[in-house]
Amino acid sequence: MSTTQNERLRGLLEPLVHAKDLDLEEIELSRAGRRGLLRVIVDSDQGVELDACAELSRVISEKLDETDVMGEGEYVLEVSSPGADRPLTEARHYVRATGRLVKLQLTPEAGGGELVTRILAVDESGLDTEVPGVKGRKATARRVEFAEIAKARVEIEFNRKDKKEEEA
Numbered sequence: 465m466s467t468t469q470n471e472r473l474r475g476l477l478e479p480l481v482h483a484k485d486l487d488l489e490e491i492e493l494s495r496a497g498r499r500g501l502l503r504v505i506v507d508s509d510q511g512v513e514l515d516a517c518a519e520l521s522r523v524i525s526e527k528l529d530e531t532d533v534m535g536e537g538e539y540v541l542e543v544s545s546p547g548a549d550r551p552l553t554e555a556r557h558y559v560r561a562t563g564r565l566v567k568l569q570l571t572p573e574a575g576g577g578e579l580v581t582r583i584l585a586v587d588e589s590g591l592d593t594e595v596p597g598v599k600g601r602k603a604t605a606r607r608v609e610f611a612e613i614a615k616a617r618v619e620i621e622f623n624r625k626d627k628k629e630e631e632a
Contacts, residue, residue, distance in 0.1 A: 472533050480523050481506055489546055500539035505546050509560055512545035552616040558586045565619040574612035581606060
């Protein structure tokens, strides 16, 4: 049974990432001119700091140098956290987005269309959310099952008040 380069990389890198208490979200392998580009995306419930990415990059680089998984050619290694616009695809992504505004593309079975809502809680089957009120109307609670979600992304909020500001 042959394994792809991506599968070999995942098998090699996953233990290194987990040893740093991070989740390996994605491995991207592409060409950048004559060089290969290996992009490793990591995350955690607490987020990922720049120092953690730098340290993990050193560890991964050393491990890759010990193996032939990248072949003989030159490559560039990038280790980073996911961007704000990354899709929410795993239950842990929704947990990390609790309290945030998200845009959900609903499946045709769920009526289709888009729903912008704030995640209040996440369980094994779906989300408890609050749909913001429009033009002075009150927010409304809404349950969304994972099976009803075709796509999801966090919405960036520039003017949201911090909870401490709201309590003052």
